[in-house]
Amino acid sequence: MILTAYQRFRLSSLLILCTLLIVKCSPQEPSDKASSTTQTRPNIIILFADDMGYGDLSSYGNPTIRTPHIDSLAAQGIRFTSYEAAPWCVPSRIELLTGRYMARVNLNGGTGADGTGGLPDSELTLAEGLKQAGYATGMAGKWHLGYKQKKFLPINQGFDSWLGLPYSNDYMKPYVQTDEPLVMYRDTAVVEYPVDQDSLTVKYTAEAIRFIKAQGGSEQPFFFYLAYNMPHLPIHTTKEFFGKSKAGLYGDVVETIDWSVGQVLQTLEDEGLAENTIVFFASDNGPWQNAPPRMFQIPTKPEGSNWEQRGAGNKPWHVGSAGPLRGHKATTYEGGTRVPAIIRWPGHIEPRQVSDELVANLDMYRTFLETGGGTSPDHPIDGYNVMPFLTGQTRQSPRKEFGYFINELQGMRVGSWKLREVNGETELFDLQTDPGEHYNRAETEPEIVQQIQAEMQQLAQKVGLKSQKPTD
Numbered sequence: 001m002i003l004t005a006y007q008r009f010r011l012s013s014l015l016i017l018c019t020l021l022i023v024k025c026s027p028q029e030p031s032d033k034a035s036s037t038t039q040t041r042p043n044i045i046i047l048f049a050d051d052m053g054y055g056d057l058s059s060y061g062n063p064t065i066r067t068p069h070i071d072s073l074a075a076q077g078i079r080f081t082s083y084e085a086a087p088w089c090v091p092s093r094i095e096l097l098t099g100r101y102m103a104r105v106n107l108n109g110g111t112g113a114d115g116t117g118g119l120p121d122s123e124l125t126l127a128e129g130l131k132q133a134g135y136a137t138g139m140a141g142k143w144h145l146g147y148k149q150k151k152f153l154p155i156n157q158g159f160d161s162w163l164g165l166p167y168s169n170d171y172m173k174p175y176v177q178t179d180e181p182l183v184m185y186r187d188t189a190v191v192e193y194p195v196d197q198d199s200l201t202v203k204y205t206a207e208a209i210r211f212i213k214a215q216g217g218s219e220q221p222f223f224f225y226l227a228y229n230m231p232h233l234p235i236h237t238t239k240e241f242f243g244k245s246k247a248g249l250y251g252d253v254v255e256t257i258d259w260s261v262g263q264v265l266q267t268l269e270d271e272g273l274a275e276n277t278i279v280f281f282a283s284d285n286g287p288w289q290n291a292p293p294r295m296f297q298i299p300t301k302p303e304g305s306n307w308e309q310r311g312a313g314n315k316p317w318h319v320g321s322a323g324p325l326r327g328h329k330a331t332t333y334e335g336g337t338r339v340p341a342i343i344r345w346p347g348h349i350e351p352r353q354v355s356d357e358l359v360a361n362l363d364m365y366r367t368f369l370e371t372g373g374g375t376s377p378d379h380p381i382d383g384y385n386v387m388p389f390l391t392g393q394t395r396q397s398p399r400k401e402f403g404y405f406i407n408e409l410q411g412m413r414v415g416s417w418k419l420r421e422v423n424g425e426t427e428l429f430d431l432q433t434d435p436g437e438h439y440n441r442a443e444t445e446p447e448i449v450q451q452i453q454a455e456m457q458q459l460a461q462k463v464g465l466k467s468q469k470p471t472d
Helices: 005-025 030-039 069-077 088-097 126-132 197-215 250-270 361-369 446-463
Strands: 044-051 078-079 136-141 162-164 183-187 191-192 223-228 278-285 341-344 354-355 401-406 409-412 417-422 425-430
Touching: 030 162, 044 088, 044 250, 044 361, 069 250, 069 341, 088 126, 126 136, 126 223, 126 354, 136 197, 162 197, 197 223, 197 250, 197 278, 250 278, 278 361, 401 446, 409 446, 417 446, 425 446
Parallel strands: 044 223, 044 278, 078 354, 136 162, 136 223
Antiparallel strands: 078 341, 162 183, 183 191, 278 341, 401 409, 409 417, 417 425
């Protein structure tokens, strides 16, 4: 058969189109790219504020403190409204880094200036687990999990490097009566004394940037933990931020942290690492609204210090906000345990989400460890891997319960119901309709009280407490 010129043109066009479709539809190239993406484990950055309240960020409703960088982070991922932590510093850090309630972990002593305790060798920290999985690990900031023995320091708990304070920034006279000097460490060596508290956040930020840039050209994934000492009292900031907020010194300090978050995020962008880095921001517990009078004294400036004492003379109103929540740090009301928390992972976690699903500090351990290809230890872990929920594979968080501990088990949340038993008083709240814990439903819902009491007893036994009898 002889084809006309027009027919030959139509036939050649059809052959070209079919060839293009075959190439486009071929599974080989997309399969290779998908495999490459799957095999690229994410970098992980945890930004952990100290005593920042649920209501301290503009994205959580603060009307005067400006936090555009943290707000932007929230817009690019999930902002949690029911994220639970322990009610004060040490147990919150234990939960984050081991995935276990503090009741399970024997520190064998305190971890402050005069404490001799620390994380035992039996605990596998998140840094240790990720390091075993091939991650580079680094830390800047507050540790508070032991320092008297070098084995307790971060450098011996899975971190390749550390710059920071061994505990809270108030462990010095006149705030705390101790003869131990407040010093800054790099790894195991003291590198700064007296500590210039005005510049703490700036120094920690510089350390984070240095670490990230050092990893920029490497195929090795990294984990960095930036644990701010602020806005824990006494609060300090640099001259660049002093007096710049509309919320006094406390607002200045929170806005300094927001600047720090912005610097970290910009560095990830500049180094081409943003797309493959999980960034998680949270606070360790609620605001310290009941700080004792000693926290509002004016300290004597250490001899030889460059510290300009911008935080000297902290005022009772230089504390955080729990927003609509009742209570504060060191209480098991929601104001002490429910904290701001935000997570971003471009391409995996959908942006502009607000979630009221129950998630806890405990869950970040398994979530990050298993996402990074690590293996959980053999001993019991109280956290869940919530990554399937975060990435939309499941619609609900696997966490349905949470225990509120201060020495003993003081309360428990099951679903939306929260039971609290302190000093002989029984309180039951429906957190779905009453997150401010204003209406005690214990008398009208006795069956729910009994059900949660039974679950509290089981949890107390599971973590090794002899009883769940609360103390305040």
